[in-house]
Each structure stands twice: as C-alpha cells, then as structure tokens.
Amino acid sequence: MTTTGPYETADIGEAPPTTGDPYAESRDTTDGRVYTVSGGDWDAFAAEAAEMAEGALVVNMGPQHPSTHGVLRLILQIEGETVTDTRCGIGYLHTGIEKNLEFRTWTQGVTFVTRMDYLSPFFNETAYCMGVERMLGITDEVPERARLIRILMMELNRISSHLVCIATGGMEIGALTVMTIGFRERELVLDLFELITGLRLNHAYVRPGGVANDLPSDGIEKIRDFHKLMSKRVNDYIKLCNENPIFKGRLTDVGYLDLAGCMALGITGPILRSTGLPWDLRKTQPYLGYEDFDFEVPTWDTCDAYGRFRIRLEEMVQSLRIIEQAVDRLEEVGPGPVMVDDPKIAWPAKLSIGSDGQGNSREHINKIMNESMEALIHHFKLVTEGFSVPAGQVYSAVESPRGELGVVMASDGGTRPYRVHYRDPSFNNLQAVGAMCAGAQIADVIVAVASIDPVMGGVDR
Amino acid sequence: MSEHETTPEVVPAGTPTIDVVDVRSGMFGANDGGDTSGFGGLVRAVSVATAASRPYGSWYDEATDALERAYPKFSEAIEKVVVEFGELTLHIRREYLLEVAQVLRDDAALRFEMCMGVSGVHWPGDSDRELHAVYPLVSYTHNRRLKLEVACPDADPHIPSLYSVYPSNDWHERETYDFFGIIFDGHPSLSRIQMPDDWSGHPQRKDYPLGGIPVEYKGAEIAPPDERRQYS
Numbered sequence: 087m088t089t090t091g092p093y094e095t096a097d098i099g100e101a102p103p104t105t106g107d108p109y110a111e112s113r114d115t116t117d118g119r120v121y122t123v124s125g126g127d128w129d130a131f132a133a134e135a136a137e138m139a140e141g142a143l144v145v146n147m148g149p150q151h152p153s154t155h156g157v158l159r160l161i162l163q164i165e166g167e168t169v170t171d172t173r174c175g176i177g178y179l180h181t182g183i184e185k186n187l188e189f190r191t192w193t194q195g196v197t198f199v200t201r202m203d204y205l206s207p208f209f210n211e212t213a214y215c216m217g218v219e220r221m222l223g224i225t226d227e228v229p230e231r232a233r234l235i236r237i238l239m240m241e242l243n244r245i246s247s248h249l250v251c252i253a254t255g256g257m258e259i260g261a262l263t264v265m266t267i268g269f270r271e272r273e274l275v276l277d278l279f280e281l282i283t284g285l286r287l288n289h290a291y292v293r294p295g296g297v298a299n300d301l302p303s304d305g306i307e308k309i310r311d312f313h314k315l316m317s318k319r320v321n322d323y324i325k326l327c328n329e330n331p332i333f334k335g336r337l338t339d340v341g342y343l344d345l346a347g348c349m350a351l352g353i354t355g356p357i358l359r360s361t362g363l364p365w366d367l368r369k370t371q372p373y374l375g376y377e378d379f380d381f382e383v384p385t386w387d388t389c390d391a392y393g394r395f396r397i398r399l400e401e402m403v404q405s406l407r408i409i410e411q412a413v414d415r416l417e418e419v420g421p422g423p424v425m426v427d428d429p430k431i432a433w434p435a436k437l438s439i440g441s442d443g444q445g446n447s448r449e450h451i452n453k454i455m456n457e458s459m460e461a462l463i464h465h466f467k468l469v470t471e472g473f474s475v476p477a478g479q480v481y482s483a484v485e486s487p488r489g490e491l492g493v494v495m496a497s498d499g500g501t502r503p504y505r506v507h508y509r510d511p512s513f514n515n516l517q518a519v520g521a522m523c524a525g526a527q528i529a530d531v532i533v534a535v536a537s538i539d540p541v542m543g544g545v546d547r
Numbered sequence: 548m549s550e551h552e553t554t555p556e557v558v559p560a561g562t563p564t565i566d567v568v569d570v571r572s573g574m575f576g577a578n579d580g581g582d583t584s585g586f587g588g589l590v591r592a593v594s595v596a597t598a599a600s601r602p603y604g605s606w607y608d609e610a611t612d613a614l615e616r617a618y619p620k621f622s623e624a625i626e627k628v629v630v631e632f633g634e635l636t637l638h639i640r641r642e643y644l645l646e647v648a649q650v651l652r653d654d655a656a657l658r659f660e661m662c663m664g665v666s667g668v669h670w671p672g673d674s675d676r677e678l679h680a681v682y683p684l685v686s687y688t689h690n691r692r693l694k695l696e697v698a699c700p701d702a703d704p705h706i707p708s709l710y711s712v713y714p715s716n717d718w719h720e721r722e723t724y725d726f727f728g729i730i731f732d733g734h735p736s737l738s739r740i741q742m743p744d745d746w747s748g749h750p751q752r753k754d755y756p757l758g759g760i761p762v763e764y765k766g767a768e769i770a771p772p773d774e775r776r777q778y779s
Binding site: 176177178182184185186188189190220221223273349350351352353359363370371401470472477478479480481483490492494496498500502503504505507514515516517546547 | 568569585591593594595596631632635636660661662663664666667668669680681683685687690692694696713714715716717719720722739740742749750753757770772773775777778
C-alpha cells in the first residue's frame with residue numbers, strides 16, 4: 087500500500103517495530119510509505135493509518151485475490167471505504183498467443199486461439215475460422231451440418247460461460263449455493279463437450295472449412311437429455327436469486343454504466359444490453375445462419391449489475407431454445423459431411439478413439455501406410471505445410487458471451503497467418519471498471535467487476 | 548544460391564507497386580543448399596489491398612459519397628479505397644486520420660459510433676510504410692462496418708491517437724504501442740499494458756524473435772518453431 091497526500095514521507099515518523107512477521111513490513115519510497123500487509127496484522131497498520139487521516143490510501147487488490155476473476159490487479163484509491171479512483175493492471179497472463187500463431191499453419195492456429203478466452207473456446211475458434219473461410223472464399227461451401235454443429239456448440243458454450251459468471255459472481259458476494267449449483271450444471275455442459283470433441287476446455291474442434299468430426303452416435307440423445315434437465319434447472323437460479331433481497335441489495339444500482347458510457351468505452355455484450363439497446367450480432371449482423379433461428383435478445387433498462395445478471399439468465403433460456411432448434415435441424419439434415427469438400431483444405435485424417443486414446447483412424451493409417459503413396463504424400467503435405475490463404479485482411483466478429491469478439495486477420499498469401507489480432511470483449515470492457523466504481527464502496531468493486539465478467543485469458547492473450 | 552537470389556525490385560509486370568508490401572523468393576525456406584527442385588527461382592510479390600474502382604458495390608458507394616460530401620479534403624486524405632473479401636477499407640494518410648474519424652463518427656449519413664480498437668501489422672518489406680494500424684469501425688445507426696488503415700514508417704512511428712474521438716481506444720492503442728512501438732500522439736498515458744514496464748523491444752514486430760529451445764523427442768531434436776522450415 088502506498089500513502090499519498092499533502093505530507094512529506096519524513097513526517098510520518100518511525101514505522102512500528104516489526105512483530106516478527108517477515109512478510110509484514112513497511113518501507114519508505116519516493117511515493118510515500120509502502121506497507122506489505124498480510125492476514126492478521128491489520129490492527130497495527132490500521133492504527134497508524136488512522137493517525138495520518140488526511141491522505142488517501144492506494145490499495146492493490148490482486149493480482150492474486152480470490153474475487154478478482156483470475157490475475158486481475160485492481161489499483162484502488164480509497165478514502166475510508168469509498169473508492170475514489172480505480173485502475174487496472176493487466177498482463178499477468180500474457181502468453182503471446184498472437185505471436186505464436188504466426189509460426190504455425192492456419193489450421194494449427196485453432197489450437198492456439200481456443201486457449202485465449204478459456205470460458206468461451208468455441209467462440210474463439212469460430213471467429214477465427216470464419217475469418218479464414220472468408221479469405222479462402224469458401225464461406226458458403228461449409229456444409230450445413232457443420233454450421234449447425236458450430237451454432238450448437240457455441241450456444242452450449244454460452245450457457246457454460248454464463249453459468250461460471252453467475253456462479254463466481256455469487257460466490258464473491260457470499261452466495262455459495264449459487265456457486266455450487268452453477269458449477270454443477272456447467273459440469274454437465276463440459277461432459278457434453280468431452281463427448282463431442284474429446285476435450286473439456288480447449289477443443290480445437292472448429293476448423294477452417296467445418297468441424298473436426300461429426301457428433302458421436304449418442305450425441306443428439308445426450309444433448310436432448312441435457313436440454314430437458316437444464317430447462318428445469320434454470321428455474322433454480324430464478325427462484326434462488328431473482329427476488330432474493332440480499333442478492334438484489336448487493337447488485338441493484340451497482341456498477342452503473344449508461345448507454346452513453348457504453349458507447350464511449352466501446353462496451354458490448356450484456357453490459358450494453360443492460361442499458362436497453364438490443365445489440366446482439368446474432369440478430370443485427372447474423373452469421374452462420376443465425377437468422378433462421380427463433381430467439382429473442384433480452385434487454386434490461388437499469389444499467390446495473392442486477393440487470394446484467396438477469397440478462398445472462400435470460401440468455402441461457404434463449405440459448406436453450408436455439409439448441410433445441412439446432413438439434414431438430416441436425417436430425418432433419420441427416421448424416422452428411424461436416425467439412426468442406428475440398429481435399430486441399432480438409433484435414434485428410436478422420437479421428438477415432440483407439441486403445442491409446444484419440445488419434446487418426448485405423449482405416450486412414452492403413453490407407454496411407456499400405457495402400458496409397460499419393461495419399462501419404464497428400465497427408466504429409468497438408469499436415470506439415472498446410473494450405474495457402476490469399477493475401478489480404480479481414481475482420482470477422484461473433485457475439486461471444488461477453489460481447490463482440492472480433493478478429494483482425496492478415497494474410498501474406500502464405501501457409502501461416504501473417505498477423506492475427508483478437509479484439510477480446512473482456513479486454514475492452516475492463517476499461518469500464520473505473521467508470522463503474524468511482525464513488526462506490528470497496529465491496530461494490532467486487533460486484534462491478536463480476537458484472538463485467540472479464541476472463542483474463544482473453545484479456546491478456 | 549546467389550544466382551537465384553532476387554532483389555526486391557523484381558515485381559511481376561502489371562502489379563501496382565503501391566500495394567506490394569513484400570517480395571518472396573524460392574520455396575520451402577531452404578536457402579543454404581543447391582536448388583535441386585527448381586522452385587528456388589520462384590518470385591512472388593505479396594500485394595495486399597489493391598485499390599478498388601467504382602462502383603464498389605453494396606452500400607460502399609453511398610458511404611464513400613457521404614464521406615466525400617462531408618469531408619472536402621477527401622482526395623488528399625484517402626490514399627485508396629479497398630474492397631476485399633466483402634469488406635470496405637479506407638486507407639488514410641496519417642495526418643488526416645483524426646479529422647476523418649471525427650467525420651465518420653458524427654456525420655448523420657455515416658455515424659460510425661464505435662471503434663473496435665486498433666490492430667498493428669508489421670510489414671518490414673513495405674519500405675517507409677512498415678507499420679500499419681487497422682481500425683474496425685461499426686455503425687449502430689446504419690448497421691454497417693468498415694475498416695480504416697493507416698501506415699507509418701518505422702523510422703518515424705507516429706500516428707495520431709483516436710482517443711479524443713473514440714475513448715474506447717485507450718487500452719487498444721497502449722497494446723499496439725506495446726507490441727509494435729507505434730507512438731499514438733495525443734494519447735493521455737501511452738504506456739506498456741501487457742509486457743512489463745521495463746521490457747525492451749516490441750514483441751509483435753517481425754524482427755523480434757519468438758524464442759524457444761530445441762526439444763528432444765524419441766531421439767530426434769525438434770527445432771523451436773521460429774527455426775523450422777517455412778514455406779514462402
């Protein structure tokens with residue numbers, strides 16, 4: 087902690103003798119005295135802080151803090167309990183994914199982008215693949231089955247992401263049951279992901295040209311089971327939270343940001359819709375055939391954390407509607423390809439489960455190793471070299487659970503992305519923390535940040 | 548190998564040079580041995596964003612006309628209008644960026660209220676225009692999207708900040724400064740955002756190495772990703 091104020095550092099006087107805790111120290115710096123406070127030694131510090139009442143305190147909340155949603159560092163300037171200024175420190179989870187993409191093929195890139203915003207991997211993958219497909223000029227050749235599976239996976243993902251948002255947001259204000267039931271349902275979605283893609287969090291399932299493999303034979307049945315169960319369990323949240331006086335007391339009028347604020351700060355997603363503007367890319371600029379689905383864009387008019395909670399809840403209900411329609415349509419469409427019919431783009435191998443886990447199917451291995459030299463050459467070329475993408479630049483955007491997820495993608499005509507930049511909604515929306523928290527109490531900062539729903543994997547990339 | 552080395556001036560005939568950002572030669576990235584395949588003699592000019600000619604199609608003509616009406620300095624400010632992959636991009640000379648953005652935001656026929664940040668691209672082969680910045684804009688009123696692109700030389704990496712028109716670009720410009728070293732003049736606090744404050748260099752530039760170490764796998768050594776074979 088740093089003290090700021092109209093006094094000189096030397097005026098503060100001697101620091102209290104250390105009580106033997108090597109982690110609780112204070113030292114003088116050019117910006118004032120810096121205290122390191124850990125649990126249990128607040129009394130000595132509080133007594134001294136009270137003596138120098140005129141100055142404001144600057145408190146570091148995070149980056150390691152259970153209620154800042156991962157490694158987010160909030161730098162709060164406080165006077166008593168009132169927050170007068172808030173700044174964010176980010177970058178603690180920066181892993182250079184965008185740089186790494188420039189050294190892999192276009193298809194391998196999916197494996198990286200899925201790891202950005204780890205709560206919404208299918209959105210990262212789909213936005214990326216839509217961009218690659220647009221540059222390749224094959225947007226309309228992606229099979230309908232693949233499009234429906236993408237929509238299905240994204241809407242399942244929207245539910246799991248909103249569940250984490252609501253669950254952790256509840257936990258942070260002490261509503262532990264919201265957390266336990268939230269993760270209970272999320273687990274069901276992750277089980278579905280595991281069944282369909284083989285992985286629970288980072289899938290690399292959506293590929294340029296389609297998806298990696300078709301749904302398993304029991305996929306539709308399992309999704310229908312989930313749909314039935316989840317349609318009932320959504321009511322648990324409604325009953326538990328919607329009219330809960332403590333919940334409402336903590337969320338109402340907290341994290342206020344009106345439409346003008348949202349426009350100025352580039353905010354999208356549930357925060358924007360909590361101001362009453364029904365801007366949802368699935369409706370306004372439909373992609374993948376969202377225009378054929380029957381769903382609504384929920385809005386609220388209170389501009390606060392409670393409105394955002396209600397919007398997320400209602401969006402889960404709408405996602406369930408889309409899932410049901412997508413599953414119906416998949417059954418109508420019937421079996422068929424899930425990858426574009428172009429052997430220069432489609433991954434040559436089919437995946438299957440063997441005794442040693444998921445890998446290339448036995449038939450494919452047999453073909454390339456025993457039957458066809460040309461198939462082996464083709465497999466080798468496509469997997470190691472990849473395919474070239476015409477030079478140019480595109481911006482492709484999808485409506486992720488947190489808002490507009492945009493990808494600026496540049497190709498130099500080679501087999502690797504020349505530059506891929508993710509406009510992650512968490513990154514942009516975190517800029518609103520200062521506006522939402524000014525004049526609020528410290529406890530409200532937690533609620534405001536939770537209502538933004540930042541995912542640091544996406545913020546830092 | 549020297550007989551196959553090409554000079555950057557070699558550009559296939561008929562290609563407008565303003566769009567050529569790089570020239571690649573050879574194939575398979577192997578420049579150290581004899582050229583047994585014959586592919587080593589390949590020369591490919593990388594040309595992006597070729598200027599479009601009217602009619603641009605869709606609403607692009609209408610919007611461009613509206614900008615021309617509302618902004619008299621259109622012809623000086625706009626280097627070229629590009630329509631590629633169904634997207635409209637305006638290439639703007641940097642000294643006019645702020646004015647153009649202001650008009651795009653405020654004019655009733657345009658109303659691009661939102662800027663979805665800025666992304667840098669480093670084209671080391673595009674001499675005197677090495678660093679590019681791309682701004683995707685959205686209009687809620689008209690439900691449209693377009694991109695602005697600005698280039699600046701590496702030797703003078705300055706672009707005016709759009710913070711005063713689109714405050715949402717605050718962090719995005721800091722990020723682009725951090726990764727590319729583009730200095731956005733007029734930004735209230737242009738500092739690093741992802742990398743540590745005392746970091747040197749700008750990691751997303753093409754001359755900045757990815758880093759990595761060779762890894763042994765079943766007796767063979769796999770080179771780090773940036774030292775592996777690349778296909779130009």
